[in-house]
Each structure stands twice: as C-alpha cells, then as structure tokens.
Amino acid sequence: MTRSPRFLPLAAALALVVAVPACAPSNTGSTVSASGMGVAAAVSHGTIVSTRQVQVEGRSGGVGGVGGAVAGGLVGSTIGGDWRAQMLAGVGGALVGGLVGSTAERSLSSGTATAFTVREDRGGEFEVVQTNEEGLQVGDRVQISRGDRVRLSRSTTPPPAGSTHTNDSGASQQRR
Numbered sequence: 001m002t003r004s005p006r007f008l009p010l011a012a013a014l015a016l017v018v019a020v021p022a023c024a025p026s027n028t029g030s031t032v033s034a035s036g037m038g039v040a041a042a043v044s045h046g047t048i049v050s051t052r053q054v055q056v057e058g059r060s061g062g063v064g065g066v067g068g069a070v071a072g073g074l075v076g077s078t079i080g081g082d083w084r085a086q087m088l089a090g091v092g093g094a095l096v097g098g099l100v101g102s103t104a105e106r107s108l109s110s111g112t113a114t115a116f117t118v119r120e121d122r123g124g125e126f127e128v129v130q131t132n133e134e135g136l137q138v139g140d141r142v143q144i145s146r147g148d149r150v151r152l153s154r155s156t157t158p159p160p161a162g163s164t165h166t167n168d169s170g171a172s173q174q175r176r
Contacts, residue, residue, distance in 0.1 A: 041147030045157050046120040048140050054115045054129055064105025065098045072097015116152055118142060121160055128152060 076093020080086045114132040119125045128150045136142065136152065143155040 039147050041145045043146075044120055044122060044144045045155050045159075046118040046142055046144055047159065048116050048136055048138050048142060048152075049119045049125065050117040051132075051136070051138060052115050054113055056111050056113050056129075065102035068101020068104070069094040069098035072100070116142075118144065118152065120144065126150075 073094035077090030
C-alpha cells in the first residue's frame with residue numbers, strides 16, 4: 001500500500017498537535033508529575049510573609065523544535081518537481097519548521113508566576129515560585145508539601161499557640 005504525498009502534511013499536522021501539549025507550563029501548585037504520583041511528601045505549615053510577581057522564561061526542551069522540523073521537512077518535501085527540488089524544499093522546510101516550533105514552545109511555556117516567601121512554623125523562611133490559582137496573599141496560612149517538588153496550598157490548620165504573625169499594618173503580634 002503506497003501513501004499519497006497529500007498524506008504527509010496531515011501527518012505533520014498530527015505530529016504538532018501531539019507535541020504542543022508537552023510545551024504547557026507545569027509550575028502550578030496543583031499539578032503533579034506522573035513520577036510524583038504515590039510518592040510520600042513531607043508536610044509542614046507556615047505563613048506567607050511576602051509575594052512578588054515574576055516572569056517565567058520559556059523553555060526550549062527540543063520537543064517544539066524537533067516536532068516543527070519534522071513537520072516542516074515533511075511538508076517541504078512535497079513541494080517541487082524532481083527529487084532535488086523536493087530534497088531542497090524538505091531541508092528548507094525542516095529549518096523553518098524547527099525555528100517556528102522552538103519559538104512556539106518557548107512562547108507556550110513562558111508567562112507569569114508568583115514568588116512566595118513563607119515563614120515556617122518550625123522556624124526559618126524560604127521562597128518558592130508557582131502559579132497562584134488559590135489567590136494566596138500575604139498573611140495567609142499555607143500547607144507546605146515537599147515531595148517531587150515544593151508546593152503551597154491554603155491551610156486550615158491554625159498557627160501554633162504563642163507564635164507570632166504579621167497583622168494588616170505590618171506589625172508583628174503575639175498569638176495567644
């Protein structure tokens with residue numbers, strides 16, 4: 001069974017549709033990687049003491065570039081008359097497709113996130129960058145999960161007795 005050259009652009013488009021979701025950002029507080037499933041995570045609690053917006057630089061892991069090069073090469077090879085013209089068009093299509101795919105991957109995986117500085121109940125502070133689906137703000141109690149990566153989520157656990165927290169005016173107060 002032989003395939004018509006018209007099949008190649010369809011195959012190239014299908015390859016891009018399959019590859020593009022791999023470019024989506026994965027730095028959310030509610031996204032777990034497949035390798036993180038079933039892995040025990042250490043849990044602690046704390047309070048957000050500051051936040052700031054950060055730009056997430058897009059990645060170019062190769063999926064977009066390779067997918068674009070394959071698709072461009074396949075589509076380009078259907079252009080032209082003899083084998084030399086098809087080969088040159090295929091190489092040109094692969095180069096252009098690779099650049100376009102790499103740019104698309106970088107664009108799809110970039111955006112904004114929030115850098116949270118958290119004061120842990122057990123002492124010490126740390127910063128973690130993630131998206132803010134829960135609308136977390138300064139002063140919010142958070143659960144800190146340390147598994148395949150660190151995640152913050154809203155906590156319903158009250159602060160320990162005698163701990164200090166910051167009120168709306170920024171002054172430190174003792175909890176009773």
